[in-house]
Every structure is written in structure tokens, then in C-alpha cells.
Amino acid sequence: MLESDRLTVAGALALALLLLIGALVASGLAPLRRFQSLYYVFGGLISGNLTLVTVVVTINQLLLSRELETPGELRSEIESVTDYRREVEDAAGRIAPAQPLGFLEVLVENTREEAQNLGGLSFDGMSEDAHEEIEALVTDLTDHFDATDSLLNETDPNTFDVLSAVLTTNYAKDINRIRRLRSAYGHQFSDAVTESTDRLVDRLRDVDVARQYFKSIYLQEELSTLSRVLIYAGLPAEAIAAIALLLFTASAGTVLPWFGLQIFATVAFVVAFLPLLVLSAFILRTATVTQRTAATIPFTTPEQEHA
Numbered sequence: 311m312l313e314s315d316r317l318t319v320a321g322a323l324a325l326a327l328l329l330l331i332g333a334l335v336a337s338g339l340a341p342l343r344r345f346q347s348l349y350y351v352f353g354g355l356i357s358g359n360l361t362l363v364t365v366v367v368t369i370n371q372l373l374l375s376r377e378l379e380t381p382g383e384l385r386s387e388i389e390s391v392t393d394y395r396r397e398v399e400d401a402a403g404r405i406a407p408a409q410p411l412g413f414l415e416v417l418v419e420n421t422r423e424e425a426q427n428l429g430g431l432s433f434d435g436m437s438e439d440a441h442e443e444i445e446a447l448v449t450d451l452t453d454h455f456d457a458t459d460s461l462l463n464e465t466d467p468n469t470f471d472v473l474s475a476v477l478t479t480n481y482a483k484d485i486n487r488i489r490r491l492r493s494a495y496g497h498q499f500s501d502a503v504t505e506s507t508d509r510l511v512d513r514l515r516d517v518d519v520a521r522q523y524f525k526s527i528y529l530q531e532e533l534s535t536l537s538r539v540l541i542y543a544g545l546p547a548e549a550i551a552a553i554a555l556l557l558f559t560a561s562a563g564t565v566l567p568w569f570g571l572q573i574f575a576t577v578a579f580v581v582a583f584l585p586l587l588v589l590s591a592f593i594l595r596t597a598t599v600t601q602r603t604a605a606t607i608p609f610t611t612p613e614q615e616h617a
Contacts, residue, residue, distance in 0.1 A: 324584060327580050411472045421513040428507060525600075550581045551581075
């Protein structure tokens with residue numbers, strides 16, 4: 311429901327609705343022999359689909375509000391993104407790819423190496439308790455980034471697949487865990503360990519910044535596609551629903567026999583529902599992404615930690 315193509319999901323929902331309506335008609339529970347009830351149904355669908363025009367206009371207004379920027383605002387945005395990218399590359403010691411997938415792979419690899427470096431430094435002059443807690447932190451982070459790296463290696467390079475690999479946490483708990491370690495055992499830390507924890511916190515924040523930035527890109531792409539597909543689905547849906555109302559004005563059996571009318575009404579009903587099914591398929595994923603990325607460091611939510 312989340313990873314599949316949105317049109318495929320909408321098509322599956324339409325097929326399920328078609329089978330359901332067909333089963334009701336075939337069983338005689340909904341024989342479709344009274345035109346008056348069909349008037350109400352298709353009249354309501356026509357009115358409901360027209361409101362989707364408002365949805366499309368609202369979506370496009372939202373997208374335009376983000377795109378219409380002055381040269382100064384554009385320059386500032388480009389410079390801030392460039393500075394962030396340069397910081398990540400300086401920490402990694404190499405040029406990061408321009409694609410989100412490659413860039414996130416560099417971030418994940420660099421953060422995992424920083425965590426392992428902290429684990430290697432934790433032997434110097436520390437108590438057993440401090441060493442064990444740092445080792446537990448390093449193990450948890452390493453396992454997490456190993457799993458994330460595996461997901462990235464298996465995923466397609468589209469924006470949602472890249473984003474889905476880092477939806478499960480924003481590392482607020484991990485950063486808070488590091489802060490508690492420094493508060494409890496900071497007097498035992500050497501300068502190298504302290505600097506390593508600072509770098510690790512910076513790397514975790516970098517991953518969250520990338521996640522939020524890629525979310526912004528994804529939502530703009532997804533909402534643009536949604537507004538376009540709603541128009542594609544809405545126009546045929548309105549036309550079919552209007553044609554159905556016109557056909558129902560004829561006397562019984564003069565246009566279509568009862569069996570043909572049942573088939574036409576069933577198909578027309580599903581087609582008229584297509585805009586709502588498309589909207590449901592897209593909103594299901596965008597709402598999930600928004601929910602799981604609602605909080606940013608230093609805060610988190612249960613939905614982000616147990617997604």
C-alpha cells in the first residue's frame with residue numbers, strides 16, 4: 311500500500327470496488343431496477359467530483375507558494391543547501407553524489423564509521439560501566455546503519471524509496487543517549503572521545519536534515535503528480551456520470567436491456583469513483599510520510615520510533 315506505484319494502488323482499489331458492486335448486483339441485493347435511486351447516486355458523484363477541482367487548485371496554490379521566490383531567496387536557499395552539502399563532504403572526505411540515493415549512502419556510511427570510531431576510543435581510561443554503555447550505543451547504531459545501508463542498496467533511486475529507508479527514526483533518542491553518557495561519564499572522557507561524540511551528534515543531525523529535505527522534495531513531486539492525475543481521472547468520471555444520468559432519463563428498456571443497464575451502471579459507478587480512489591492512494595502515502603517525519607531533532611514522536 312505504501313511502496314507500490316500510486317496508480318497501481320488506485321487501480322487495485324477500483325477493481326475491488328468493481329467486484330464488490332458486481333457481486334451485489336449479481337446476488338440481487340442491488341438489482342439496479344429503480345432509476346430514481348441511480349439519479350441520487352450519480353448526481354451526488356457529479357457534485358462530489360466537482361469539489362475535487364477545488365482540491366487541485368489548492369494543491370497547485372501550495373506548490374506555487376513554494377516555487378515563486380525572489381532571486382535573493384533562491385540564492386539564499388541554494389547557498390544553504392550548498393553549505394550543508396559541503397559540510398557532509400568535508401566530514402566524509404569525498405565528493406558526494408548529486409542523487410538522493412548516493413548522497414544518503416555517503417551519510418549513512420560516514421555516520422556508521424564515526425560510531426565505530428567512538429567504540430574504538432572507549433577503552434582509554436574509562437570505567438567498565440562507561441565502556442559498556444558506549445559499546446551498547448555503538449552496537450545499536452552500527453546495526454541500525456547496516457540495516458539502512460542494506461535497504462539503500464536494494465532500493466530504486468526514486469525519492470520515496472530513498473526516503474522510506476530512513477523513516478523509522480530521527481535519531482533524537484540516540485542524541486539524547488549520547489548527552490546522558492557525557493553527563494554521567496564526561497569526566498572520564500579523553501579529548502578524543504569528547505570530540506568523537508561531538509562529531510557523531512553532528513553526523514546524526516546531518517542524516518535528519520537530509521531526511522527532512524528529501525521529504526520536502528518528495529511531497530512536492532507527489533502533490534504535483536496528484537493534481538495532474540486528479541484532472542486526468544476527474545474529467546472522464548464527470549463525463550461518464552453525466553452520460554449515465556442522461557441515459558436514465560429514457561424509458562425502461564428503450565436504450566439498454568436490463569442486463570446491459572446493470573453492467574453499464576456498475577462500470578459507470580466505479581469510473582465515477584476513480585478520482586476519490588486516486589486521492590485515497592496518494593494521501594495514504596503522503597500522510598504516512600508526514601506523520602513519521604513530523605518531529606525534528608531534538609524531539610521525536612512514538613509514531614517515528616515504532617513505524
